[in-house]
Amino acid sequence: MEILVYGAGALGSLIGGLLARTHEVTLVGRDPHMRRIRADGLRIEGAIETAVRPRTTTDGRDRSADIALVTTKAYDIDDAARALATGEYGIVCPLSNGLVEERFASLETTVLAGTASYGARFDSPGRVRCTGIGEVVVGGLTTDTQPAAERLREAFAAAGVEATAADDMPERRYEKLAVNAAINGPSALARIENGSTLSGPTGPVAREAAREVACVARAEGIDLHRDRAVSAAERVAANTAGNHSSMREDVERGRRTEVDAIYGAVIDRANDVGIDVPVCRLLDALLRGWEAEHGLRPS
Numbered sequence: 001m002e003i004l005v006y007g008a009g010a011l012g013s014l015i016g017g018l019l020a021r022t023h024e025v026t027l028v029g030r031d032p033h034m035r036r037i038r039a040d041g042l043r044i045e046g047a048i049e050t051a052v053r054p055r056t057t058t059d060g061r062d063r064s065a066d067i068a069l070v071t072t073k074a075y076d077i078d079d080a081a082r083a084l085a086t087g088e089y090g091i092v093c094p095l096s097n098g099l100v101e102e103r104f105a106s107l108e109t110t111v112l113a114g115t116a117s118y119g120a121r122f123d124s125p126g127r128v129r130c131t132g133i134g135e136v137v138v139g140g141l142t143t144d145t146q147p148a149a150e151r152l153r154e155a156f157a158a159a160g161v162e163a164t165a166a167d168d169m170p171e172r173r174y175e176k177l178a179v180n181a182a183i184n185g186p187s188a189l190a191r192i193e194n195g196s197t198l199s200g201p202t203g204p205v206a207r208e209a210a211r212e213v214a215c216v217a218r219a220e221g222i223d224l225h226r227d228r229a230v231s232a233a234e235r236v237a238a239n240t241a242g243n244h245s246s247m248r249e250d251v252e253r254g255r256r257t258e259v260d261a262i263y264g265a266v267i268d269r270a271n272d273v274g275i276d277v278p279v280c281r282l283l284d285a286l287l288r289g290w291e292a293e294h295g296l297r298p299s
């Protein structure tokens, strides 16, 4: 199968590299990473060790493939959607954080939703580290897209990537948002590992952030119980205990965070349904303050 992976950061390179063991993969990313992969191939180290030679490009426009996976940061999603609109794909599936699927609504193709719980860290151009073997879950937001989800699952499975085609994706993507809300902000602000976010002093805040996301989901008619949201956050924190969340990595490297796609999205939707989410608002304000202080957004 031909698979385009749009966004060759740590997760995109890892997922693309694993798929390249079986499929014709094209990674869309930035130099010098793309240049180094073109010259020497891509090395995956850590929990999975492999070396592959995917195709690479720095321009994701006017391409075609059976499947396009989107693994950009959430704030680059609109650029990805615009680039994919110029090409032809059988299935488009974002694996980015946040509720981003709606941004691909204008594409004339099947758009799925997906989550990937693999731990990945960018080591250096051409090298990425797998810090935890997870799984990929894909599914449709409407029942007619379920056969496409099964085809995508099979493509992952053929490359040895554990994947599930879920029929409860509307609940799962809110569950993922709850996990991100519980882990990412507290781990970034307190500079702690994922495993400490739910158990240490940040635990009550993290759990309440997950509960607030569940309340928003339920107000939107999505059947996500508060306890399920908290248990999911606890499970992910335990499974990725020694890892740094993507938001902690962003803060430590002085980069813009996904605050808009995580806390901003929760707050916007909470406003729409008329409920308050004070803990998410606090985490949002602290992260925005940090970004403004570092010249990453206007204060």
Ligand code: KPL
Binding pocket: 097, 117, 179, 180, 181, 183, 184, 194, 236, 240, 244, 245, 246, 247
């Ligand atoms: O998605 C994540 C991230 O780091 O962005 C994890 C740590 C799995 C949960 O928040």
